[in-house]
Amino acid sequence: MKKYPIGFNIRTSKEPENNTPMEVCKGVIEPKKSVVQVYFPHRGMGWAYYNDSFDLKVGDFVYVEGKLEGYRGQVTEVNYSFKIKLSDYKKVIAVIDTNVKGDFYLAGSHVVSFDRNAIPFSKVLTWFKAPQNDEEYVSGNDDTNRFPLDDLSKMKISHDAADRGHDYYIENRVGFVEIDGTRGHAIVEGSENYEIEFDYIDGEISNLKCSCFCSGACKHEFAAMLQLKESLELINENYEDEYNGYFAIISKGVFMNTVMNRKVSGKISLGI
Ligand SMILES: [Zn+2]
Incomplete structure (x- = not known):
């Protein structure tokens, strides 16, 4: 006898938990201002963005404002030493949490x-x-x-x-x-x-x-x-x-x- 016959899901008395917090922004970490290069695979190119909301590291997956809003990019370079005209730059608006643990x-x-x-x-x-x-x-x-x-x-x-x-x-x-x-x-x-x-x-x-x-x-x-x-x-x-x-x-x-x-x-x- 199969304990959990797959395809015939039993109704459980405990409802699925929907209160998992959105772990999107690393908001708890002190932001560190930087100008970062972000690579967008779907465009095969990278552009520079200003960041004052996160402590970005090379390899982080991010979303930005501007024309590429909604597309996932990856940080390829982080510069802490810069002087830029703010109006020339779009900003990084979110960092994605891609840390996972467990058996797959x-x-x-x-x-x-x-x-x-x-x-x-x-x-x-x-x-x-x-x-x-x-x-x-x-x-x-x-x-x-x-x-x-x-x-x-x-x-x-x-x-x-x-x-x-x-x-x-x-x-x-x-x-x-x-x-x-x-x-x-x-x-x-x-x-x-x-x-x-x-x-x-x-x-x-x-x-x-x-x-x-x-x-x-x-x-x-x-x-x-x-x-x-x-x-x-x-x-x-x-x-x-x-x-x-x-x-x-x-x-x-x-x-x-x-x-x-x-x-x-x-x-x-x-x-x-
Ligand atoms: Zn559809």
């Missing part, structure tokens, strides 16, 4: 954690999207699109959106998926990066929503469902004993570029 398991194109504190959605989201402080969001629920995860043909989605979603899945654009109890989140990399949320109860998906605000089910949602299905099968096959009502998967690419990239020490152990 390989599962196909992604790595998995069964520890709620290792790569929580609220933290990982800042690796994909600049923090938005003053935006206000409202959402509504369309509860008519419910379908079993193991039969996506029951999902109400256009052929075109499903085809493109399948391409996204094959291109490994589903960066992150988390299931905490019955609540699910995903991040899909597209022209922008999109957040997806859903419920997953007794093998059934409901209340699926994507931040692209398309009417009807979208390609991002379909890609996320395909990835979730694949990852659950791999977890079920290989790590059933580890699963305790929570897991998060992150693509190997993001894991390598964001987490491993910064580590100068730490232990990796591989096993079957």
Whole structure:
């Protein structure tokens, strides 16, 4: 008898904890004024920015104001000795916390954690999207699109959106998926990066929503469902004993570029 039959999530009396603090800015550390060079991989170039809010180090991932607002850059140079005209420079507005601790398991194109504190959605989201402080969001629920995860043909989605979603899945654009109890989140990399949320109860998906605000089910949602299905099968096959009502998967690419990239020490152990 399987203790936690994956795909038939039990309802837990304890609701998922949503009070994880946003660990975006290293606000507690004394800022140290600097002019930094920030490299933007999507543009293949770097530019100089003024910083008076953080103590920036080479390798830090940051968001800036100006034309490249919303794109993640990496600090490649820090200068403390400078004299600049302030109006010539845009500023660094956020530093991302990419420190993670815990055990990670390989599962196909992604790595998995069964520890709620290792790569929580609220933290990982800042690796994909600049923090938005003053935006206000409202959402509504369309509860008519419910379908079993193991039969996506029951999902109400256009052929075109499903085809493109399948391409996204094959291109490994589903960066992150988390299931905490019955609540699910995903991040899909597209022209922008999109957040997806859903419920997953007794093998059934409901209340699926994507931040692209398309009417009807979208390609991002379909890609996320395909990835979730694949990852659950791999977890079920290989790590059933580890699963305790929570897991998060992150693509190997993001894991390598964001987490491993910064580590100068730490232990990796591989096993079957
Ligand atoms: Zn979407």
